[in-house]
Amino acid sequence: MTFIFDNSYARDLPGFYVDWRASAAPAPRLLRLNRGLAEELGLDPDLLAREGAGIFSGNALPEGAHPLAQAYAGHQFGGFSPQLGDGRALLIGEVTDRNGRRRDIQLKGSGRTPFSRGADGKAALGPVLREYLIGEAMHALGIPTTRALAAVTTGETILRQEGELPGAVLTRVAASHIRVGTFQFFAARGDEAKVRQLTAYAIARHYPELAAAPEQPLAFFEAVVEAQAALVARWMLVGFIHGVMNTDNMAISGETIDYGPCAFMEAYDPATVYSSIDLQGRYAYGNQPLVLGWNLARLAEALLPLLDPDPQRAVTKATEVLETVGARYRRHWLAGMRAKLGLAGEEPGDGTLAEDLLAAMQAQGADWTLTFRRLSDAVADAGMLRPLFRDASALDAWLPRWRARLAPDAAERMAAANPLYIPRNHKVEQALAAALAGDMGPFDTLLEVLADPFTERPGLEAHALPAPADFGSRYRTFCGT
Incomplete structure (x- = not known):
């Protein structure tokens, strides 16, 4: 099945957008298709695999699509900009998925619009793959999120602060793109x-x-x-x-x-x-x-x-x-923290118990993800947990208070609430660097690891570890615009 659009935003909100078409991509290539999401949307992944390069680059407009750039304003770092809008994105339409939910289909990086404010409206491959990766990781963690349906390269080079980069377009799926x-x-x-x-x-x-x-x-x-x-x-x-x-x-x-x-x-x-x-x-x-x-x-x-x-x-x-x-x-937050700590019921002191652990973690530079994951092992033995703390004295003082509050099935509940695998920054950068060099293998491996973040699997130990010391303490991420 191809897209069956029902474009309520375009139909019901005239004056809230500008009709627009994507810029032509000279040589689009479908790099990745989220087949599971395509099926969830009621689409035919095999058909999209054949025809997706044109659709997801914006070159081919599916029947029933109504491409438009949405208008919006916003406070950016505290300062108000009265006109922002989709400067590099187009909502091509809405579909109803297999669960009856209305979902936006948007192209991000598809070229200039009237809201571009002098920018090129394009996206580089690295940021497109980052959004694809992180969005899927958040979905697997159970956090409401937009998701990537596809990533295409456009066959053109765009200029960014880092230099010349391959251009790309992300197809994003959202409950809607209505913002504050x-x-x-x-x-x-x-x-x-x-x-x-x-x-x-x-x-x-x-x-x-x-x-x-x-x-x-x-x-x-x-x-x-x-x-x-x-x-x-x-x-x-x-x-x-x-x-x-x-x-x-x-x-x-x-x-x-x-x-x-x-x-x-x-x-x-x-x-x-x-x-x-x-x-x-x-x-x-x-x-x-x-x-x-x-x-x-x-x-x-x-x-x-x-x-x-x-x-x-x-x-x-x-x-x-x-x-x-x-x-x-x-x-x-407290309900989630009780789950992460495996606590039985609810008591007034639970917030203090959690905050005391956080204070010890901060003082000792303990890894967020591994500390909570290894707490489930500490139900029986704190030996797996202590190496995460340079000085475990504060932890040792906290453990008896925590054990007094544990639920009978705490270890199992905690393993289900605390992921072992997250998008570790060095792994993300390795995957993006490899992709830019033409090797999508590390990206695909990381995507597979993050699709099941709570289940420990042999051979994936390196994906559970923090960045090595030579990765650097001043890691910085970039917007991609």
Whole structure:
């Protein structure tokens, strides 16, 4: 089956986008196809394998597609840009998957649009493969995320800070590409009617259970707050650092979107930053819950006229919801931390127990992923855990308190909650470097490892280990734009 489109965004929201076509790719080649996702979308992977180069490069337009560049604004590192939009991406349409869920199909890196702001609108192969890899890793970890359907090379060379690089296009699948910045775009222009129209569309698409809510815009805002609090808590529990939590990179659906300078933390340190453009550490690992609240406040500002005709009452209603962000995040984080620690039931001191372990990890530079994974072994014997700490005295003082709270099946529960394999930064870089040299083998191996992150498998020991010392402590990631 080919694409069967039902393009509600194009149909229901005129004025929210610009119709556009992808730039021609001179020699497109299908590099990778996500066959499992294709089947989930009700597509024929064999047909896509034959015809995908043209479709996924933007050269061939499937029947029923409606390519468009979406308009949005956004706060980028705290500064507001009233017009951003899809500067290198095109939504080609929407399909309904086998589970009845509406999904966007977007080309990323398909050339200039009216929102490109002087940029070339293209993507380099390395960032395309990074997003493919990290998105699939997050999906396997159970974290809501956009996913890659395909990666194609375009046959052209593009210029970036690192030099000349092979061009590529990523085909991205999302619940939608509606962002906080989409609301900001129209709110900044004082277009209350369009903010209201967008809110009604987002409710129907993402939160249909709110159809009968007495105060729909307020209920919608609260639903987004809950979804985003749960999402960021999940990031924190696996050590994920998004790297560019601008409001235009925050999806209303509650999915992780826009994998640019993202990375997974190794040694636990809340100040960890990998992004080369985050010079002040605004989006450091430990700041992500704070930025969550800040971004949601910007959404509240855009929605204020909808919350109440009286401006002061609208601010009061928004503030009441915003004041719950911290507690919502803490609830999700603590529930996840109880699972990671294998705790029985819920007790008031569980948060302190978790935070004391984190303090010991930070002081000793313990690896985030391996510490939690090896805790399951420490149920019987702490011998596997102590080598992760330079000085295990704080750990030894903590272990008896932890063991007193363990569930009877703690080891099994912890193994299911704590991944062994994450996209280790050095492994990601090795895979991308090999791909740029024409060898996709390391990429495919890493993708296979990350598809089952909780199951220990012989022969994969190197994929569970932190980066070697010669990898360097100043590892930096780049946006790819």
